[in-house]
Amino acid sequence: MAGNQNSLDEFLALVPVENFEDQYRGDITVDHYFNRPLERVLVAEKALLAKETKSVAYFSMEYGLSAHSYNAYTSKKAESPKNQHTIHRVFSNLRAMDQYNRINAKTRFDIPIYSGGLGVLAGDALKSAADLEIPLVGIGILWNKGYFKQNFWFASGQLPAQQNWDPWSYPGLIPLKTRISLPFKKETIHIRLWKYYIFSFEGNHVIPLILMDSNIPENSEFARTMTDSLYRSDNVDWKILQRAILGIGGMKALKQLGYSIDIFHLNEGHAAMAFAEAATSQGNPSIDALKEHFAYTCHTPVAAGHDRFHENNLRQILPDRLSNLIIQYGNDPEQSGMVNLTLLAMRTCKYINAVAQKHGEVTRLQFPQFKERIRAITNGVHSHTWVSQSVSSFLDRFKNEIGDWRKNQCQLKNVLNLKNNQAFRKGLWDAHQENKIYLSTLLKNWNCNPNVFTICWARRIAAYKRPSLILRNVNRLLDIAKKTGPIQIILAGKAHPQDGLGFTFINDILSAIDSLGQHRDLLRVMMLENYDTFFAKILTSGVDVWLNNPLPPFEASGTSGMKAIINGILQMSTLDGWVVEATHYDFGWIFGWQHQGNQIGDEHDLHLEGDSAQLYETLEKAVGLYYDANHNGIPNVDSEWISKMMNAICAAGFFNTGRMISEYDKYIWKTMLEKNLQC
Numbered sequence: 001m002a003g004n005q006n007s008l009d010e011f012l013a014l015v016p017v018e019n020f021e022d023q024y025r026g027d028i029t030v031d032h033y034f035n036r037p038l039e040r041v042l043v044a045e046k047a048l049l050a051k052e053t054k055s056v057a058y059f060s061m062e063y064g065l066s067a068h069s070y071n072a073y074t075s076k077k078a079e080s081p082k083n084q085h086t087i088h089r090v091f092s093n094l095r096a097m098d099q100y101n102r103i104n105a106k107t108r109f110d111i112p113i114y115s116g117g118l119g120v121l122a123g124d125a126l127k128s129a130a131d132l133e134i135p136l137v138g139i140g141i142l143w144n145k146g147y148f149k150q151n152f153w154f155a156s157g158q159l160p161a162q163q164n165w166d167p168w169s170y171p172g173l174i175p176l177k178t179r180i181s182l183p184f185k186k187e188t189i190h191i192r193l194w195k196y197y198i199f200s201f202e203g204n205h206v207i208p209l210i211l212m213d214s215n216i217p218e219n220s221e222f223a224r225t226m227t228d229s230l231y232r233s234d235n236v237d238w239k240i241l242q243r244a245i246l247g248i249g250g251m252k253a254l255k256q257l258g259y260s261i262d263i264f265h266l267n268e269g270h271a272a273m274a275f276a277e278a279a280t281s282q283g284n285p286s287i288d289a290l291k292e293h294f295a296y297t298c299h300t301p302v303a304a305g306h307d308r309f310h311e312n313n314l315r316q317i318l319p320d321r322l323s324n325l326i327i328q329y330g331n332d333p334e335q336s337g338m339v340n341l342t343l344l345a346m347r348t349c350k351y352i353n354a355v356a357q358k359h360g361e362v363t364r365l366q367f368p369q370f371k372e373r374i375r376a377i378t379n380g381v382h383s384h385t386w387v388s389q390s391v392s393s394f395l396d397r398f399k400n401e402i403g404d405w406r407k408n409q410c411q412l413k414n415v416l417n418l419k420n421n422q423a424f425r426k427g428l429w430d431a432h433q434e435n436k437i438y439l440s441t442l443l444k445n446w447n448c449n450p451n452v453f454t455i456c457w458a459r460r461i462a463a464y465k466r467p468s469l470i471l472r473n474v475n476r477l478l479d480i481a482k483k484t485g486p487i488q489i490i491l492a493g494k495a496h497p498q499d500g501l502g503f504t505f506i507n508d509i510l511s512a513i514d515s516l517g518q519h520r521d522l523l524r525v526m527m528l529e530n531y532d533t534f535f536a537k538i539l540t541s542g543v544d545v546w547l548n549n550p551l552p553p554f555e556a557s558g559t560s561g562m563k564a565i566i567n568g569i570l571q572m573s574t575l576d577g578w579v580v581e582a583t584h585y586d587f588g589w590i591f592g593w594q595h596q597g598n599q600i601g602d603e604h605d606l607h608l609e610g611d612s613a614q615l616y617e618t619l620e621k622a623v624g625l626y627y628d629a630n631h632n633g634i635p636n637v638d639s640e641w642i643s644k645m646m647n648a649i650c651a652a653g654f655f656n657t658g659r660m661i662s663e664y665d666k667y668i669w670k671t672m673l674e675k676n677l678q679c
């Protein structure tokens with residue numbers, strides 16, 4: 001259907017684009033929103049504005065959208081070089097190569113408004129909501145300086161830098177003329193709204209993501225920096241104001257844009273102040289009635305993940321109507337004078353969910369007063385974003401046996417019926433090998449070899465995730481390599497700039513790498529700079545084994561392993577998070593200390609000695625099995641390895657956001673009812 005001037009006028013009336021004539025006229029036309037149909041955007045906007053639509057607003061501090069690769073927009077404008085830092089250093093035990101070589105990513109990077117798994121989950125949730133045609137709008141913040149850019153320096157490890165980028169030329173991202181104002185005690189902060197539209201995988205349905213930005217001339221210099229850096233934590237005012245912008249600003253933005261919202265879903269406690277804004281805005285709504293419209297997802301048992309503020313700090317910043325309510329509902333009975341945003345969210349949201357079944361048990365132990373209301377909805381990943389091109393087109397060749405897994409990811413469980421199909425087994429190996437060759441090409445200067453056993457640990461560097469566990473005893477590692485065959489180890493991850501412990505893990509990794517310089521033919525270790533969704537996609541499809549060794553029970557879910565299983569990557573994991581529910585799939589190996597009983601335990605007691613010993617035993621088995629399956633590039637089609645790869649893909653039929661969002665809708669949002677996916 002060809003568009004006409006009316007549809008463009010209608011769009012601009014609903015979505016007043018700032019600088020339209022100068023900046024966007026070439027990309028938003030009567031037919032097109034960048035390279036996609038404008039008409040779909042209009043349909044989605046009108047549905048969200050209609051009073052009769054039951055809509056959901058999803059609040060999250062961060063979003064990892066893989067906007068550079070999944071449903072990527074193209075623009076008629078030239079790409080800004082600012083959005084393309086493509087060069088990454090490597091720390092390896094082939095030091096001579098590190099000095100002169102870089103990995104060249106050759107692509108625009110993802111919109112830098114995330115730090116790790118929480119943000120990627122939020123992005124994946126929006127994409128699956130689009131696929132399932134749920135009337136939903138996302139709310140977040142446009143971080144003008146990103147999270148941070150990780151630079152590696154010899155001898156000093158990680159040096160954080162600002163992530164500069166240009167939102168004005170990022171394809172698909174548009175600034176609105178719309179402003180909201182947040183009258184805080186010291187000054188009023190004005191916010192510009194941006195929009196980014198998330199299309200479903202088939203391109204039919206659209207979800208708007210609203211991003212708030214304080215970097216506008218109306219604001220003081222101080223206020224302009226408020227939305228610079230995600231999780232900036234060197235100053236308490238900053239932390240409070242960032243959360244106030246998300247929660248309070250988010251509510252005002254929805255109102256200003258005229259969306260009629262039924263459920264406000266808070267992805268983590270950061271947005272908990274949204275309730276205070278709703279409860280104290282005009283009309284004095286009943287608090288109890290309001291709670292019915294709020295839902296909260298708790299993402300971590302780790303203390304640092306729960307925001308606490310002194311009530312005096314809140315009173316100094318927020319208008320009294322808000323601070324009074326926040327203190328009333330958020331006060332921590334165990335720490336007088338303190339407000340805990342987790343308690344605020346739990347007391348004000350009717351719906352509370354943890355992110356895996358085990359995490360549900362742990363959250364009920366941590367917050368027994370709410371245990372009847374704490375449900376667990378296990379996380380997932382967006383299959384279309386994380387499946388590699390080679391695996392997805394390979395799976396399509398077996399559509400008759402598997403079913404339409406793109407539409408309903410649960411169908412992936414049918415891969416089990418192909419266990420005796422030699423063509424499938426061989427084809428899966430080849431599809432995986434293609435990904436491994438791609439990774440090896442990217443790392444060719446480090447002599448990465450696609451026929452060598454390759455294991456990867458990559459995620460945020462945090463103590464409880466035990467980043468350097470596999471490098472704890474390098475002599476033991478060398479013994480395994482001598483006995484069973486060569487090993488490649490890839491590591492990547494950023495430590496939050498204020499996390500001192502995180503830095504020590506990076507230093508541990510670097511000194512272990514240094515000590516292995518003599519043995520680079522048996523054991524190649526490579527640590528990649530500036531882990532992001534670009535690397536996440538390549539690594540979760542291009543290695544043989546995905547290593548996940550958090551200290552139980554502190555990994556609420558973990559999601560990177562779910563990206564790996566859909567690509568047939570085996571898992572080597574401690575028993576924690578989502579993995580607790582997945583052991584029956586037999587897609588790898590479980591090792592390490594296990595959590596039992598009614599105490600959460602101490603997140604600083606890392607069990608490094610015992611668990612690294614168990615990791616090495618497990619690794620020895622895995623390397624042996626790998627070289628049974630791969631004799632110098634010739635696959636053994638009947639090998640147990642390939643059976644495990646198939647089990648991994650079956651498990652991906654459950655651990656995806658299609659199933660997760662269907663459960664959110666079934667138990668919490670209730671917008672679709674009969675149309676949800678059944679797994």
Ligand SMILES: *Cc1c(COP(=O)(O)O)cnc(C)c1O
Nearest residue numbers: 116117459532533536558559560
């Ligand atoms: C998926 C993802 C994560 C999450 O990893 P976990 O294993 O859940 O800790 C972190 N960072 C990036 C860039 C990701 O894509």
